[in-house]
Amino acid sequence: MKYPYVNHENWLKLQDISIVKNIGKNELIFRAGDYLNYGIFVVEGCLKLFYFDENGLERISTFTTKHEYMDNWNDIHRNRPLPYSISALTPSTIILYPLEKMVEIFKQEADLLQLCVDLSQQIIQKKQEHYTVLTLKTPLERYAYLLKQRNEWISDISVTNIAQYLHLSRETVSRVRNKIVKG
Numbered sequence: 001m002k003y004p005y006v007n008h009e010n011w012l013k014l015q016d017i018s019i020v021k022n023i024g025k026n027e028l029i030f031r032a033g034d035y036l037n038y039g040i041f042v043v044e045g046c047l048k049l050f051y052f053d054e055n056g057l058e059r060i061s062t063f064t065t066k067h068e069y070m071d072n073w074n075d076i077h078r079n080r081p082l083p084y085s086i087s088a089l090t091p092s093t094i095i096l097y098p099l100e101k102m103v104e105i106f107k108q109e110a111d112l113l114q115l116c117v118d119l120s121q122q123i124i125q126k127k128q129e130h131y132t133v134l135t136l137k138t139p140l141e142r143y144a145y146l147l148k149q150r151n152e153w154i155s156d157i158s159v160t161n162i163a164q165y166l167h168l169s170r171e172t173v174s175r176v177r178n179k180i181v182k183g
Helices: 008-017 073-077 099-108 110-136 139-149 151-156 159-166 170-182
Strands: 019-023 028-030 038-044 046-052 058-065 085-088 092-098
Touching (some): 008 092, 008 099, 008 110, 038 058, 046 092, 058 110, 110 159, 139 151, 139 170, 151 159, 159 170
Antiparallel strands (some): 028 085, 046 058, 046 085
């Protein structure tokens, strides 16, 4: 169990408000401009959060994979719509947690409040990691970083999607990958 400090009864409270969905490959779950009123836990599969830049190029903000959580607290508290879309890269099973109901439960239970803090820190850490990779690393260093820190992404996610995450062309990622393989 990844969060052993959460007691069983509180997991059941979350289960009571959960909505389980099976999502097909490439299925759009939420569109930019929608209001995301759910926390999303990926049971199986892989989701991508993406947007289109000023040149119309798709850019991926993050991937959310098996046993990871994502939400949009920042925009929810400001009553703003999503700045990105969310779709499934692979057939996926997700659990949606209505955020208003989650907040009510979390307010009552210290262990769930700690869970909220831990999940938020993980989301922030992933965003910071991505920002650092994009701003401080060369294309070769970006790909090498993924190999070291997110190797499962390299094996499970297409070169095109990796390129969109790294803000590089597909060709650049292929060249960098070949350079690393050849040593």
